[in-house]
Amino acid sequence: MNVLSVQSVSVSYGGVHALSEVSLDVEQGQLVGLIGPNGAGKTTFVDAVTGLVTARGRMKLDGQDLTGLPPHARARRGLARTFQSSELFEDLTVAENLQITADRPSWWRALGETLGRRVSPNSAAAQALSALGLEDLAHASAHQLSQGQRKLVGVARALAAGPRVVCLDEPAAGLDTAESAELGRRLRAIADDGTSLLLIDHDMSLVMGICDHVVVLEFGKVIASGPPAQVRTDPAVITAYLGASAVQPTAASRQHGGTPSADGPSKVVTTTPEPS
Ligand SMILES: Nc1ncnc2c1ncn2[C@@H]1O[C@H](COP(=O)(O)OP(=O)(O)OP(=O)(O)O)[C@@H](O)[C@H]1O
Incomplete structure (x- = not known):
């Protein structure tokens, strides 16, 4: 079943056609890679899906139309993302940074309690920390973190919201080879656990090693799509x-x-x- 379905999405910045008729699906628990040379349109694609730029085309999350919804409404429906530069609340601890996204508005909590599906903010943050192997950093201040650790906290923060899909924009940038491999193992486990992931990264070993399916962009167009071995x-x-x-x-x-x-x-x- 497709969790995220994007059909014929196009984005222009003035005269620059950053994306042209791009389609991409992510199934439940699938890890899909989105690669391409610099300027190919990868970040623009995530910006379009998450509502940060105006796009033409259709997008659905769990079968529900996202077209025209603002970013916060898409996030509420289960669409999370990370950014190339991980902006954290510097004076807060890692756990506190996660609790902010894990904490839902009161009406949402009430609905969760009614349906018996409530996950407390602390518990959601703890699960996300554990998924990224960051338990030992829970009480560290954000400003004490290395660049690589900040990237991992950014991923954990997106997960803490309990999303259906997470779009990861270069999560391995700033990580060394061993850290990148470890991140790959953890992302694979997160997908296997049921959270769908869209991974943008320039680390080909990472992308080709863990993705189920890879889509390649060049000059805003899809030039290839398929299993890593084929692509x-x-x-x-x-x-x-x-x-x-x-x-x-x-x-x-x-x-x-x-x-x-x-x-x-x-x-x-x-x-x-x-x-x-
Ligand atoms: N805000 C903007 N205004 C004008 N042009 C933009 C803007 N953002 C991106 N572009 C252009 O759109 C195209 C796609 O850029 P985008 O950042 O999406 O590519 P990318 O594949 O993510 O690149 P990278 O791998 O370098 O991050 C490029 O030609 C870029 O210069």
Whole structure:
């Protein structure tokens, strides 16, 4: 079942066509990657879905039309996001930063209690901290955190709201290789637990390693869409990344002097494009 369904979304900034007729679905518990070279339109896509920019096209969350709703109304319906730069309340602790998003308005709490589904703000924050392995930082002040820790708290804060879908805008930026791999394991577990994730990142190992499905943008258009193994050898994707030196010969092609081997294509998208 599609939790998020986006159909033919277009966004223009004056004369710049940042997105043209982009469609993308995220199913329940699915981890979908959205990649593309710098300026391809990835952040604009998340801005369009979350209502931060005006877009043409249709978007549905759990089958309900989001078109025309303001950002806070989309958030209430279960759409959460992180930003490339993680803005935290510096004077609050990590747990307090999470409790702010976990705390629902009183009418919402009353409805949750009536339906017997209430999760207290403390409990939601604790679950989100645990999902990201941040329990030991619960009482640290935000201003004490490293850049990598701030990114993880940003992800936990989005999760604390109990969303249906989280759009993650470059959560691995600022993390080292080991931290990025650990984040990947945790994101995979969050998806397997039922929360749908849309992951934007330039770390190809991360995206290709954990996503169920990958969509590739170039100049605001979808140029490829499919399982990671298919996308990473797609000629259009390889060409899109060539300019960013993101294509390397495989071991097999090096062995055969660059000739495609019988096992598959000679090139795959393997490395990280230049960050913005
Ligand atoms: N507020 C804006 N006003 C005008 N043009 C914009 C604005 N925001 C983005 N753009 C342009 O829209 C296009 C898509 O930008 P966007 O930031 O969505 O790409 P991106 O794929 O997220 O890039 P990156 O990987 O560098 O973050 C680019 O050409 C960018 O210059």
